[in-house]
Amino acid sequence: MWLFECLRCWYVWEEAYTVRHVADDYGNEVEIWLQAGVPVQPPWSGTCCPDCGVYHVTSFPVGYLARHPELVPAPEPEPLAAAPVAAAAARGVLPPARAPLPGRLLVAMGLPVLGFIGYELYENLIVRAHPH
Template sequence: MHDGFESRESWPFECLRCLYVWEEDYVVRHLTDDHGNEVDIWLTSGVPVQPPWSGASCPACGAYHLTSFPTGYLARHPELTAAPDPVPLAKVPVVPVNEIDLPAAIRAPLPRRLLIAVGLPVVAFVGYELYQYVLGPAVPHH
């Protein structure tokens, strides 16, 4: 890599789950190698990170369903950033699942429901095929 330059970009985001709005600053290194191939390296605090459009998560609730605004949007709309900083995810109290009072229908673990939903049709199909195989020549066809 021999040719290149750096640029600074601020990306404003909004979480579509909790509606938290924030802005992240990036340094983007635009490089070109000897063959003319171009590559961008995204950095946050000097650490290489994924580009903002892939893998960003909400600092308030951890959701990955986000939207971004055009650059400079939050500077023109300061009322969006008036919310206090969220509680970091490490400080959110964790309640064990067995201490949450849920109806029995909701408490059923997914693997058991999935086994029933997928297993019953498979068992029916295999049973029918075995029945046809074992009794196939003995059963007259119309």
């Protein structure tokens, strides 16, 4: 297992490699790096960040993550609002439905904009076109 960190987005991940040591006919040792049985480049050459796609990546020594458990991502916590809603649904009592925020935001911003446009049209088309 090799631990990598992207130096752009700080994403941390592990990749599993298998290394085979092979000797040729002349006694020279060669390492063959495999991922899922497919020959690949060694981890220190050409690794790409799976999060942002940048090749500016660093690697850590083997076993680094085991010695630094604070880097292991924690499981996603359950949302706090889900527990009361689930308990209310189990009792058969549901809270009243609310309008979604984007609709409220559209109304809150749209009404003043419509008022301003209406005033400007009135001012430019009627008042200035027919001066007293």
